[in-house]
Amino acid sequence: MTDFNVSCPIPISDYPTVMLAHGGGGRLMHSLITKMFTSAFENYLLSEQHDGAVFPVRAGRMAFTTDSYVVHPWSFPGGDIGTLAINGTVNDLAMCGARPLYLSAGFILEEGLPMETLWQIVQSMRTTAIQANIQIVTGDTKVVDRGKGDGIYINTAGVGVIEHELRIAPSTVAIGDAMIVNGDLGRHGMAIMMAREGLSFESEIESDCAPLNADVLRLIDAGIDIHCLRDLTRGGLASALVEIAQTAQLHLQINESAIPVREDVRGACEILGLDPMYVANEGRMIVFVPQEQAARTVALLGDSARVIGQVQNHQSRGQVTLRSLIGATRIVDMISGEQLPRIC
């Protein structure tokens, strides 16, 4: 990759904000794409400037996924909408057990978005894509009139290759499996909440936003028989577990005392009346593995990983139960909507 110029490549004096014409298919759009997107995301496939990217594949299995990002505000401690747009889709591919290869990027810009804001987001995408070892190879830019958007929405879709024989899916989960989270919960949602409401506590809560592909591939390379993976985004740990329990028709039991939540996050949740089990994360996942591989899995995932429960041989299938700190057991349900809108 050649040297990268960090000043905004569109002259701000001429175009301080995004205009409708930047999405119009003419010279201005062409200039935005070539000067900003193609140069920041520099790679051979993108530079072809065709209607799509063409690449060679080997025989095997591939994964394909998409997410749109509408987070508000667009910037928060620990990341921004650009960081999210890369990590979120990379993580969806990782949850399929795939090695992420290529991303598409679709921008829906609101007329009047400061050009410097767009440039900052594009730079975040560039940096995060390099960290996650993925290339942005095709894209699209639309501009909507003022008042018909919220600055910027981004969609990314991703393709990846599956280089193993595991079948990672809820239907593979088995009685006795250990459930492991790779770190403390609730930080992304609380970071957004604090940024949105202008709240501050003694310490700043930073989003946990991070790519998970390296962690997943490390487990696979080490021979861990992963049964299921799910990232703990909208709806948090609770919603992910309920979905898996219902799809697999198994009973999942977790221990409240084992669920890692940082003290400042727990405190902020208490003040705002939120339950960390339902708060969104962007760098956290639940991993289902055979019980006998649990300790090795935790060791491979690092110091912050914890076994939080086990798949039970229990009559009430399709349910999740929580053993509380005082030993009582209660059913964990999906909430109807969510605690916080526009978290990702």
Place this chain on the structure above:
Amino acid sequence: MTDFNVSCPIPISDYPTVMLAHGGGGRLMHSLITKMFTSAFENYLLSEQHDGAVFPVRAGRMAFTTDSYVVHPWSFPGGDIGTLAINGTVNDLAMCGARPLYLSAGFILEEGLPMETLWQIVQSMRTTAIQANIQIVTGDTKVVDRGKGDGIYINTAGVGVIEHELRIAPSTVAIGDAMIVNGDLGRHGMAIMMAREGLSFESEIESDCAPLNADVLRLIDAGIDIHCLRDLTRGGLASALVEIAQTAQLHLQINESAIPVREDVRGACEILGLDPMYVANEGRMIVFVPQEQAARTVALLGDSARVIGQVQNHQSRGQVTLRSLIGATRIVDMISGEQLPRIC
């Protein structure tokens, strides 16, 4: 495919409009996805309800592309945003010479969107996907607060396989190549314009929105050595040609008299001061083929196809020129923005 129930699967009496909670990761979102999207787009991969779709591939080349759709109004004569969201991305894959396989669908819904509207759009997507012979295998739903969107925006990304050895790209275009359009120009843009402004002429102008994959594959199967393909969307024929001329560094000459434009479209353009060469189409493409294959290509594309010009051996490379009806020659340029915003 099983029988398909055409009444809205979400009870309108309970949920007359989309609510923020429909994007919240909880029960309401789960219900929207399973009852509306998964049932309408029914296929094996989607029903797995994983973070992504996993499918087998053979060794070879693949194409990957994306487009967001923000068309206003969402419905127009000849189609709606759902029709566009399928055909637009299918056509981008077709322009790479690929056989479209799978689509992703990312919905950005505005709080308050009538549930019936969403259902009508989802049905259009279903019908169009069947026509285009493509499956929607993965998706995402976000809901933004009232006033932060415009009813509905859709992103689709697509993957396809390339089952031939042709290299379809501007760099393959050669001096002497014939340029062929597959039908009359300007209908999509004018259909949107009339719908937006509430105008009506004697006859209704219907969008040309259509999938192009079958046409492209027919040419390839017949052994036509396609050099380049480009669909004539935003910016119309003129912008597509200028882009190709600049990328290929060749001189393209077209004949005004050969460019097919329907009389009612020409009349509407004249009244509104628009040039049909710059108006968007959604089922039209320009095909570059060796001169000696031009007649066969036209025959394979059908009655509406026309040879509109030829790649010239001319000093001024990277330019497009138009020979007018009276024999004068002028340079065709990209317009700065576009004639009509939010056309797709």
